[in-house]
Amino acid sequence: MAGQRSRRRIPEATVARLPVYLRILGEQFDVGVGNMSSEELAELAGVNAAKVRKDLSYLGSYGTRGVGYDVEFLVYQIRRELGLTHDWPVVIVGAGNLGQALAGYNGFGDRGFPVGGIVDIDDAKVGSVVGGVRVRHLDDITQVVQARSISIGVIATPGAAAQDAADALVAAGVTSILNFSPTVITVPHGISVGKVDLAVELQILAYHEQRRINAAQGSGLQSLSGLSIPGESRRGASA
């Protein structure tokens, strides 16, 4: 019951799972579920129950033995730990195909990450409005960032421009970057970088497909069971 304050460092693998728990808990709360055991939460999250308990234990001892966890309270604690008690506006660099899809996507703002600005280098795009936000020129990025105290930037430019975009974001004062381009970017020490690379994800799947085929051919086509992505953080279940 001793709810310790966020002094402990939470393992990165746990940090990556907390948002999943958070979403599930929120959904359950909306449906009227007031209490959940680690077993139930684990089932819905597609992970091991012990893992859920260990993950939650980093927040403090908020469960009740013999009963489970209070859903509403847990939602609050996870949000607190993840820093989701207030909004984090983001600035999108690149108003192309992807940038526009992201800007128009409500699930963005709904989760506490409203689009605080969009910038592009193409004069044909500057001035247009996507997702209710007017596209500004890349040169104005510092203004955009400072005006709204933005600390998270999203790179949605072609790969060749990604490093430029990162440099501009950092110069503007952004301290976290989510990079959707396939290019590896370099940033100064102290800046956090997340990466979402579609091609990488597909190529991982291709590898598994390939193995399935090899395995089947290699040993006289038995059942091709036993193959599913082994546990890796931030991947979906495969019951």
Place this chain on the structure above:
Amino acid sequence: MAGQRSRRRIPEATVARLPVYLRILGEQFDVGVGNMSSEELAELAGVNAAKVRKDLSYLGSYGTRGVGYDVEFLVYQIRRELGLTHDWPVVIVGAGNLGQALAGYNGFGDRGFPVGGIVDIDDAKVGSVVGGVRVRHLDDITQVVQARSISIGVIATPGAAAQDAADALVAAGVTSILNFSPTVITVPHGISVGKVDLAVELQILAYHEQRRINAAQGSGLQSLSGLSIPGESRRGASA
């Protein structure tokens, strides 16, 4: 020099990095670089050189001591190991905002994953053409999958429909799924699942932002250096 065949199982963490090396090697080859050391590749990939060598060693002993790796040969070997020697057409479920962006995205087909079909449940969308492909009805998914021997499916439906989409994909014969919805899906044993969740990525960044703030406040605002995402597989560099 004994190039062993793909009998060894490659660690999942390595599989996730090979596509990054592959892209860099391809780019370097296009620029006329014929040979690279693990050090150079590591620099561009934003990882440790020893890690590069160990990763590549799973493919076989393809380097030359004192010299480095032949770029073209390495590209071939990685492609072979990842199963990229032929195309893997994909089927997209959900022709909304994201589905259309994905279908219209060339970097998809360019990397060996052409859009082999798109399906939706909404009659208003069925029949329209996005990215050069006609949207078919979800009911026809098995036809679409079988006709093109598709084994990879992409879920771009709202979260509430993701499990239905997964079930339909599996029933149609797909064996690998990339899920863009925030919902955790359950699939039969033997099906591979990858997940890309925007909200999770942003929430991880928010956590790091939060920590930065806590750290600065907690101890009389010193330099806020020393903070960057600790090494985690499949995340970008942060030099």
Place this chain on the structure above:
DNA sequence: AAACGTTTGTGCACGTTTTCACAAAGGCGA
């Protein structure tokens, strides 16, 4: 108030991944 069934929180063993460190191998020039 005691006995019971349930579920948490965590010590511990195990598996995986990262990093170090260096012998072995290759190229090259003398």
Place this chain on the structure above:
DNA sequence: TCGCCTTTGTGAAAACGTGCACAAACGTTT
């Protein structure tokens, strides 16, 4: 051919993440 310089490939150690198993804690029932 020999020695020197560079760089690989890989054991072994360290760090990290996972899952089992169980004592401790709690609510409930008797």
